[in-house]
Amino acid sequence: MSSSEPVAAAAAPPWRTAPHLPGAFRRLYAGEMRLVLGRRRNQALLGVLAVVPLVIGVAVRLSTPRNGDGPQFLSQIAGNGLFLVFTALTVALPFFLPLVVGVVAGDSIAGEAGTGTLRYLLAVPVTRGRLLAVKALGVASCTALAVLVVALVGLLAGAVLFGLHDVTLLSGDTVSLADGLLRTVGVVVFVVVALFGLAAGGLFVSTLTENAIAAMATTIGIAVFSALLDAVPELRPIAGALLTHHWLGFGELLRTAPDGGALLRWSLLHLAYVAVFLSLAWARLQTKDVTS
């Protein structure tokens, strides 16, 4: 296109391209995180996540649940506060965590388009590739932060309310507290990666619209819909490929000999979702007309 412009080629303008300064992407990322974490709404959502383990912890403290009742690991909490982390994650995974991920991811680009700030970011310029990179990194950071809030508050509350002890695994074996904590780190990483799939989906949805609320609702809807499909018996053969099917698979890490192959396969599935959604988001953003 440009090579067919002899005039332009003949007289190249005498200005030099300003170089990118070192640390430019880090500053862009820091600015993005300041923006997202500075929003009261997002702070409130993280607050809600912090409440989840607290409520469970206090409830368990005040009552003695019968074995087998309630969510995964609930009955073990009273004996070992560490299990509050796992219970809280189990409770937060179906809705509260997708809610936070959906809000942050859905808002990421649609929100900027809606307020019109997207056109000014692109005019700065933040090239579309960099924009997607920084938004993806921001959403990923918030996803990790959300899981960490649940886990850390759970750990703290568990320690205070019930104390931390050597861990009795699902198989009945007991391992040291250090081993238990290491497994907890593994659980957190697994859950974060699992949620990345949804986060990437939200980022893609966010490139489709200027309506942030619609993007948030759609993203949360994806998680709910996937869980719904998961519950349909006729779909059992394909259930294993659903976005949410393996989210609670972190329980595998609490067996004496975790099935590393399965954990890896599930995580790769989640990362495959990330790859697909990010590619779609990239393709969409490259060609998106910014008319808001």
Add this chain to the structure above:
Amino acid sequence: MTSAAPATAAVPLGSPAGAAPGWSAVRTTGLTRRFGTHVAVDGVALEVPRGAVYGFLGPNGSGKTTTIRMLLGLIAADDGEIELLGRPMPERLADVLPRVGALIEGPAFHPHLSGASNLRRLDVSDATADPATSRARIGQALTRVGLTAAAGKRYRSYSLGMKQRLGLAAALLQPRDLLVLDEPTNGLDPQGTREVRHLIRDLAADGTTVLVSSHLLAEVEQVATHVGIMSAGRLLRQGPLTEVLADGVAVLRVTTPDLDAAGDVLGRLGLASVRTDAEQSCVQARLGNVLTEDVAAELHTAGVRLRGLTVERPDLETLFVSLTGEGFDVVE
């Protein structure tokens, strides 16, 4: 080609004939954009010479903002080519845009952040902006638009004019070679409008090229060196302001008791639309290519007693209306 580049000629464009040698601040050829079947921008060949203050005019919906969005790479063109500062767009967007400040269809900022924080967000997003001077540049930009006192207030609480000023400040965060300002005086008070006029003059004096779209024709007439007039997606006229204005129809008015004789003379000289107004005892006609002094001499020779002889050249507004029509309804 000679140095009297045709870029400065008031040719009705649409043809690539307006291209000048060397590079211009903005140059487009055959720029076209459709929304569905509606052609919002239709074969526009903009030519904004370096150092110009280019008034980009046109009625509502004539395609100004759409053109500006294409210039900045926000929307894709269906057809045509764009060069900003001599480099093709959007291919060289990352090189070109740091040198371009823009206000696009009104300001847009995050409502929950203060004015200064909003500018900070934009500045940290600019990979070419030096973080060491960020604070100082933000302060200068705010001072330049008279917003220092409100820098710490949330954007949500800004008045329309304050928002507009913050938008201008964002465009001025860095020294720019080109400023693209889409209706910068929208919502400003008279002082603010005047300030913007001064600001544009100052910037132009420093060598910044300014492309400014506006509906305030009197304002444009005061600052612009060049104008381009859009209507229904087409660029009807462009060129230096004086030449575009000279294109307009000048009206000659002879006040005399000898109405018939005067009318004869004007008719004989080939002036069009000769009209006699007995009540005002004057004769009017379109001057066309005839020189005023020749008319005066002929009238004298014919023995017409003159009480007054005036030539009225249209101002920008008259020209604008004559080109784009009187109609109030938006043309689709």
